[in-house]
Amino acid sequence: MVQAVRGMRDVLPAVARRWQHVEAVVQRQLLSHAYEAIQLPLLEFTELFARGVGEATDIVEKEMYTLADRDGDSLSLRPEGTASCVRALQEHGLLYNQTQRVFYAGPMFRYEKPQKGRYRQFYQIGAEAFGFAGPDVDAEMILMCAGMWRELGVLEHVRLELNTLGDGQARQAYRAALVDYLTPLAEQLDEDSRRRLQSNPLRILDAKSESTQALLAQAPQLPDFVDAQSREHFLRLGELLDAAGVKYLHNPKLVRGLDYYTHTVFEWITEDLGAQGTICAGGRYDGLVERLGGKPTPAVGFAIGLDRLLLLHEVAQPVAEQFSDVAADTYVCSLGEHLLAHAQAMADKCRAAGLRVRLHMGGGNLKKQLKKADASGAVWAVLIGDTEMETATVTLKNLTDGKQQQVDLATAISLMSADLS
Numbered sequence: 001m002v003q004a005v006r007g008m009r010d011v012l013p014a015v016a017r018r019w020q021h022v023e024a025v026v027q028r029q030l031l032s033h034a035y036e037a038i039q040l041p042l043l044e045f046t047e048l049f050a051r052g053v054g055e056a057t058d059i060v061e062k063e064m065y066t067l068a069d070r071d072g073d074s075l076s077l078r079p080e081g082t083a084s085c086v087r088a089l090q091e092h093g094l095l096y097n098q099t100q101r102v103f104y105a106g107p108m109f110r111y112e113k114p115q116k117g118r119y120r121q122f123y124q125i126g127a128e129a130f131g132f133a134g135p136d137v138d139a140e141m142i143l144m145c146a147g148m149w150r151e152l153g154v155l156e157h158v159r160l161e162l163n164t165l166g167d168g169q170a171r172q173a174y175r176a177a178l179v180d181y182l183t184p185l186a187e188q189l190d191e192d193s194r195r196r197l198q199s200n201p202l203r204i205l206d207a208k209s210e211s212t213q214a215l216l217a218q219a220p221q222l223p224d225f226v227d228a229q230s231r232e233h234f235l236r237l238g239e240l241l242d243a244a245g246v247k248y249l250h251n252p253k254l255v256r257g258l259d260y261y262t263h264t265v266f267e268w269i270t271e272d273l274g275a276q277g278t279i280c281a282g283g284r285y286d287g288l289v290e291r292l293g294g295k296p297t298p299a300v301g302f303a304i305g306l307d308r309l310l311l312l313h314e315v316a317q318p319v320a321e322q323f324s325d326v327a328a329d330t331y332v333c334s335l336g337e338h339l340l341a342h343a344q345a346m347a348d349k350c351r352a353a354g355l356r357v358r359l360h361m362g363g364g365n366l367k368k369q370l371k372k373a374d375a376s377g378a379v380w381a382v383l384i385g386d387t388e389m390e391t392a393t394v395t396l397k398n399l400t401d402g403k404q405q406q407v408d409l410a411t412a413i414s415l416m417s418a419d420l421s
C-alpha cells in the first residue's frame, strides 16, 4: 500500500468534527470583527518568499518545497500566507490609499522535522490588516485572538508574550551590535547559532543551548536600541491590553523567525503541548509592502496554527459538548425498492429543516436497516413502508428508548428538532 508522505497529516472524521467546530469559532470571531475572507494560491514564485520572508531565514534557506515549472520558472508551495496576501492585494490595487482587513485559511508547507504539533503540511488561519499605523489595530488583533481562546475554552492554557523590535533602522543597528559582540565568541556558540551569526543573528536570541544563552547574558540588549516612537507604540499597546484585562509578558528575546517584522511582535504559547507550544504568532510588518514593490504601507497580522490549536483544544476540552460526535441525527429506512424515491424526498424535507439525515443504502429487511440505524449513532429512525406512503405519514422510532409512533412528516420533524435543540 502506498502510504502518506512523511509530515503530511490525514485528519480523520473524529478529529475533523472538532476541527470544524474550532475553525468555525475562529472564523466567526474574524467575521464579527468585519475581517473579509480571501483565498490565495498554494503555489507562488519562489522569489516572493525569498524577498518577503527573507533569504536568510530557516524557512527560505532550507524548508521550502520548491519545484521547477515546466517552463523553467522556480515555484514554491507557500510556507506561510503573509507574503502571498501582500502580493495579491498589491497586484489587484487593493492597498493603495485604502485600508484592508482580511483573513485566509488553508494549508502551508515547510520541510521541517515532523513531531507532535509540527508537520510538513499544516493549516493556518491568518489575519492581516493594512493601512493602520497605530497600536490600536495591534490591540484589536490580540484581543480578537483572546476572544477566540475564551470562546474555545483554552484561554487559561495560553500565555501572551510581546516584544517590540523597533523600526527597520533600530533592528539593523541592534543586529550589527549583536554580531560585533558575538563574533569574537563564535567558537563558544552552538553550531546552529554559529551559522546564524552570518545569516540571521537575531535568531540566536532564542537558541536552546544553555551555553549560548549564558553568553547572551552580557550581550547588547534589544530594548536599548528600540527607537522612542516604537517604545511609545509598545507602551500604548500595553495600556490597551491592560484596559481590556488581557495579561501579557514582555519577552525582550522574542524576535520571530521571519524577516519582515518591525515594532510589535507577539506569540500565544501553551505549556500543554510540549516543544511545539506556539499556537498563534504575528506582529507588525510596516516595511513588507514596500519591499515587495508597493508604496510604504503599515501592516500587522497573525497566523494561528490550527493543528496545534486543535491539540490544545483536545487537552483543555476533552469532552466538548459544542460539537456532535456522530454524523447523523436521523436515519431514514425505506422498506422496499419501490419506496426509495419517496424516502429520498422525505429525507430532503428533514434536511431542509436542519436535520442531518443519512438515507439507508442497499435495501434489506427492517431488522437489517434498524441495525445500521443504531450503528450510525442517530437518535431517530424514520421508517417508510407501504402503509406510511399511502397515508402520507412516517413511522418515527426513537432509537434510544425504542418507542415509535406513526405521524405526518411535519410532526415528525418538529418532534426530532425539539429533541435535538
Ligand code: HAM
Residues within 6 Å of the ligand: 079, 080, 081, 082, 110, 112, 117, 118, 119, 120, 121, 122, 123, 124, 126, 127, 128, 257, 258, 278, 279, 280, 281, 282, 283, 284, 285, 300, 301, 302, 303, 304, 305, 306, 307, 308
Ligand atoms: P509563523 O510563526 O511562522 O508565522 O507561523 C504561525 C503559526 O503557524 C505558528 O505559531 C504555529 O502555530 C503554526 N506553524 C508554523 N509551522 C508549523 C508546522 N510546521 N506545523 C504546525 N504548525 C506550524 C507566520 O507564518 C506568519 N505569516 C504570521 C503572520 C501573519 N505574521 C503577520 N501576519
